[in-house]
Amino acid sequence: xxxxxxxxxxxxxxxxxxxxxxxxxxxxxxxxxxxxxxxxxxxxxxxxxxxxxxxxxxxxxxxxxxxxxxxxxxxxxxxxxxxxxxxxxxxxxxxxxxxxxxxxxxxxxxxxxxxxxxxxxxxxxxxxxxxxxxxxxxxxxxxxxxxxxxxxxxxxxxxxxxxxxxxxxxxxxxxxxxxxxxxxxxxxxxxxxxxxxxxxxxxxxxxxxxxxxxxxxxxxxxxxxxxxxxxxxxxxxxxxxxxxxxxxxxxxxxxxxxxxxxxxxxxxxxxxxxxxxxxxxxxxxxxxxxxxxxxxxxxxxxxxxxxxxxxxxxxxxxxxxxxxxxxxxxxxxxxxxxxxxxxxxxxxxxxxxxxxxxxxxxxxxxxxxxxxxxxxxxxxxxxxxxxxxxxxxxxxxxxxxxxxxxxxxxxxxxxxxxxxxxxxxxxxxxxxxxxxxxxxxxxxxxxxxxxxxxxxxxxxxxxxxxxxxxxxxxxxxxxxxxxxxxxxxxxxxxxxxxxxxxxxxx
Ligand SMILES: Cc1cc2nc3c(=O)[nH]c(=O)nc-3n(C[C@H](O)[C@H](O)[C@H](O)COP(=O)(O)O)c2cc1C
Ligand code: SF4
Numbered sequence: 462x463x464x465x466x467x468x469x470x471x472x473x474x475x476x477x478x479x480x481x482x483x484x485x486x487x488x489x490x491x492x493x494x495x496x497x498x499x500x501x502x503x504x505x506x507x508x509x510x511x512x513x514x515x516x517x518x519x520x521x522x523x524x525x526x527x528x529x530x531x532x533x534x535x536x537x538x539x540x541x542x543x544x545x546x547x548x549x550x551x552x553x554x555x556x557x558x559x560x561x562x563x564x565x566x567x568x569x570x571x572x573x574x575x576x577x578x579x580x581x582x583x584x585x586x587x588x589x590x591x592x593x594x595x596x597x598x599x600x601x602x603x604x605x606x607x608x609x610x611x612x613x614x615x616x617x618x619x620x621x622x623x624x625x626x627x628x629x630x631x632x633x634x635x636x637x638x639x640x641x642x643x644x645x646x647x648x649x650x651x652x653x654x655x656x657x658x659x660x661x662x663x664x665x666x667x668x669x670x671x672x673x674x675x676x677x678x679x680x681x682x683x684x685x686x687x688x689x690x691x692x693x694x695x696x697x698x699x700x701x702x703x704x705x706x707x708x709x710x711x712x713x714x715x716x717x718x719x720x721x722x723x724x725x726x727x728x729x730x731x732x733x734x735x736x737x738x739x740x741x742x743x744x745x746x747x748x749x750x751x752x753x754x755x756x757x758x759x760x761x762x763x764x765x766x767x768x769x770x771x772x773x774x775x776x777x778x779x780x781x782x783x784x785x786x787x788x789x790x791x792x793x794x795x796x797x798x799x800x801x802x803x804x805x806x807x808x809x810x811x812x813x814x815x816x817x818x819x820x821x822x823x824x825x826x827x828x829x830x831x832x833x834x835x836x837x838x839x840x841x842x843x844x845x846x847x848x849x850x851x852x853x854x855x856x857x858x859x860x861x862x863x864x865x866x867x868x869x870x871x872x873x874x875x876x877x878x879x880x881x882x883x884x885x886x887x888x889x890x891x892x893x894x895x896x897x898x899x900x901x902x903x904x905x906x907x908x909x910x911x912x913x914x915x916x917x918x919x920x921x922x923x924x925x926x927x928x929x930x931x932x933x934x935x936x937x938x939x940x941x942x943x944x945x946x947x948x949x950x951x952x953x954x955x956x957x958x959x960x961x962x963x964x965x966x967x
Contacts, residue, residue, distance in 0.1 A: 468494040471510070472504055472741040473724055477693075482513040496741075498736035507743040507896075508724035509548060510693050516563035517544040519694070521551040523655035524836070524886045525801040525872055529557035529571060549727050549890050550655040551694055554799065554870065555807035565696045576825065577662060577810035583796050584811050585776035585788055586769070588666045596712040598775035602677045605778070607637070610681045614774070616782025618793030623649055623730075623767030624841075624867045624942070626856035632764055635754035636682040641761040643954075644684040647739070647758055647765040648675055649831030650691040650698075651723050651730040654839035655890055656870025659797035660768035662809045664698035665690070667772060674774030675766070676713040682764050685716050690735050692723040727894040731941050732757075732765045734896065745896045769797055788925035791815030791853040796869055798854065800825040803832065803875035815853040822873060830875035834958065840887040841946040843953030844880070864953070865946075880961035881917050884950045888913055891947035902944025905935040909951055920965035925955070 471494055483929040491498045507514045518538060538545045553559035553567060555575040560568040593789035602610050602798030611630055620626040624626040636644055648671070652660040663671055675687045691699055695746050699722070706718045721739055723729055729738045733747035736758050757763025774796060777785045786793040790813040799823050801807040818835055822828055834844045837854055842864045845852075852858050859866045874883060892906040908931050915924035930947030938943045955962050 469496055469831050470739070471739040472496055472501060473508065473738070474722075474825045476501070476505045476511050477722070477724060481784060482506055482512040483514050490717075503757045504741070504743050508600050508726050510723075510725035515544070517546045518848045519534065519548045519551070519561040519565075520559070521549070521553070521559040522547045522886065522891060523550040523554065523555035523559075524840070524883055525807075526558040527882070528802055528874070528878060529885045531558035533758065534558050534560070534570065544750060548725070549894055550653050550657070552652045552658040552661050552692070554656055554658055554801035554872070555809075557759060557801065557807075561696075565694055574586045574806050574826075576806040576810070577666070578824070579888055580675065585785060586667060586670065586772050586797060586811055587655075588797070588809060588811060590667075592667060592669050593775075594669050594708060594712075596676070596709065598671055598778040599676050599680070600951050602703060602778050607681055610677065610778065611637075613777055613782040617773075617777045617785040618782075618789075619770065619773055619777065619785070619791065620856060621767055622769035622773070622868075623732075623797070624654070624838075624865075626866065629766070629770060632754050632766075633678065633682055633751070636684075636762045636764045639755060641762055642683065643759075643761045644682055645758045645763045646675055646682065646684045646687045646765055646935060647753075648687065648689040648768060648771055649730060649735060649765055650689055650695070650702075650768050651735060652768070652868070653727040653730055654841065654868045654870055655887065656801060656836060656839045656872045657799050657810045657868040658801075659790060659799045659869065661695065662797070663674050663700055663768050663772050664695065665701050669709060670775050671772045672705055672709045672713070672714070672718065674771035675718075676709075676773065677778060678764055678766065679716050682762075683892040684764070687716060687717060687718045688721055688739060688758065689921075690723060690729070690739060693725060702898075720930050725959045726896075728896045728941075728943060730857065731943065732892040734941070735765070736763065740877050743896070745898045746943075748940060769824060788812035790855075791858065792855040799868075799870045800873070801870075802835075802872040803829040803878070804873050805829055814856040815858075817853060818871075821854065821871065828875065828876060829871065832873055833878065834874040834883075835875040836874070836950075837869075838840050838865050839870040840890055841865060841942070841949060842867050843949035844874070844883070845953065846957045863911075864949075880954050880958045881913065885910070885913055885917065887950035888947070891943065895943060895947070899938065899940045899944060901938035902940075902947065905931050905944065906947050909948055913951060916962070920963075922962060922964040925951075925962070928952070928955070
C-alpha cells in the first residue's frame with residue numbers, strides 16, 4: 462500500500478498513462494489513488510499535455526516561431542485538415558517554427574543551419590565534446606569531503622543558471638544546515654522560456670555531466686534521491702536521459718535518480734510550482750518563505766538546480782573553483798547562450814559570462830539583415846535597442862538597465878520585425894501561462910494583452926493609457942516571477958521604441 466502522499470503523487474502520471482482527462486479516466490484515477498474526482502479534474506485540466514484527449518500537431522507560436530512564420534504554417538496545416546494546437550515555447554527556437562507531431566516527435570521545417578560551440582576540452586560544459594562517463598569527479602568529491610567541495614563551489618562563484626543567478630553555495634549550505642535528514646535534490650529540466658533551449662542540448666549531448674553534477678550535489682547535502690523533472694515534450698531528450706541514467710546507476714550508488722515528466726505547463730519551471738507538480742497537484746507557486754531548501758519536496762529540505770548549473774559542477778571539482786571562475790569575463794564561469802531570431806546560425810554557444818551582443822551573434826554566424834532590437838534573456842527580459850550592443854550580457858549589467866540575463870535565451874530582431882507584434886507574442890505567452898492564482902497577474906496579463914490588441918487594431922495610444930499602473934500592480938502584487946515581469950516586454954518596447962507606438966489616430 463502506498464503512503465497517502467505517494468498516492469497523490471501518482472495522479473498526473475496515471476492520468477497521462479490513461480490518455481488524458483476524460484470522465485472515465487478521472488473516475489479510475491480517483492478509485493486508484495483515493496483523491497476526490499473534483500480534485501483530479503482541477504489538476505488534470507491545468508496541464509496542456511493531458512487536459513484533452515485526442516491526437517494533434519503542436520505548433521509553437523512564441524516570438525522566434527512567429528518571426529519564422531508559425532501562423533502561416535498553422536493555416537497551412539489546418540487547410541490540410543490537420544488538428545493543430547498552438548502552444549507556448551517548445552524550446553526549439555533554433556528550429557523555428559517549432560512543431561511536434563501527434564507522438565510529440567519533432568518535425569523540422571527550418572532550412573537554416575543550427576550550431577553549438579565546436580569541441581574544446583577547455584570549456585567547462587563543452588557540448589560538442591566526447592561524453593565522459595568515468596564519474597571521476599564524483600569519486601574525487603567524496604575524497605575531498607563536504608567542506609572542501611563547498612569551498613570550491615563558493616570559490617567558483619557559481620550562480621544558478623535557471624534565471625535568478627542565485628549563488629549555488631548558499632543553497633547547498635542551507636540544505637546542509639537543516640535539522641531534517643530526509644533531503645532531496647531536484648533538477649529543473651522544465652525549460653520553456655521563449656528563446657531558451659540550452660538545457661535541451663545538455664540533456665542530449667552531455668547528460669552525464671549533469672547527472673554527475675547532481676550526484677555530487679546530492680552526496681554533499683546528504684541526499685540519496687535525485688528527482689529530474691523534465692518537460693514532457695522533450696521526447697528525444699527523455700530517451701537520452703533515461704539511457705544515461707541506466708549507464709550512471711552503478712557509479713553513483715547508493716544515490717538513486719527518479720525521472721518525473723512535466724505535462725505541459727510553463728509555470729512548473731518556477732521552483733515551488735515544480736514541487737507542487739511533483740507532488741501530483743496543479744503547478745501553482747507557493748508563497749516564500751519557507752524556501753525549498755527549508756521545506757521543499759514532501760515538505761523536506763530540497764536543493765533545486767537548473768540543468769546547466771548541475772552541468773558546471775564536475776569541472777569545478779576536477780579543475781578547481783578558481784579555474785571555473787576565470788572562465789568568465791565580468792562574472793564567474795562560462796555560460797550557455799541560446800541565440801535565435803534574425804541570425805545566420807541559431808544555436809547554443811558556450812562563451813565567457815559577460816560577452817556582448819556582437820560577440821555572441823558573431824559566434825552564431827552573424828546578423829541576418831539589419832538588427833534593430835534584441836531580447837537578451839527570454840520573454841521576461843523585454844526588448845533592448847542596439848545602443849546596448851556592447852553591454853556585457855551578465856546578471857548584474859542587464860539588471861542595472863532594467864532587463865535580465867534570465868535563462869540567456871537571446872532573440873535578435875531585425876528591422877523587418879514589427880515591434881508591437883513582437884510584444885504581442887510575449888504578452889499572449891504570459892496570459893496563457895499565468896496560473897491564475899493571484900489577481901494582479903491573472904487580470905493584468907489579460908488586460909495588457911487586450912490593451913495592446915486595441916492599440917494594434919486602432920493605432921490609438923489612448924488604448925495603452927493604463928499600462929503603467931497595471932504593470933506596477935503586477936510587479937508589486939504578484940506571488941511569483943511570472944506576474945512580476947510579465948509587463949516587461951510592453952514597458953521596455955514603449956520606452957526604447959517610442960516610434961513604434963506613435964498615435965496614428967489623427
Ligand atoms: C515563471 C518562472 C519560470 C521558471 N522556469 C524555469 C525553468 O524552466 N528552468 C529552470 O531551471 N528554472 C526556472 N525558473 C527558476 C526556478 O524557479 C529556480 O530558481 C531554479 O530552478 C533554481 O535553479 P538554479 O539555482 O540552478 O538557477 C523559473 C522561474 C520562474 C519565476
Ligand atoms: S504571479 Fe501569476 S503565475 Fe505566479 S503565482 Fe501569481 S498568478 Fe500564478
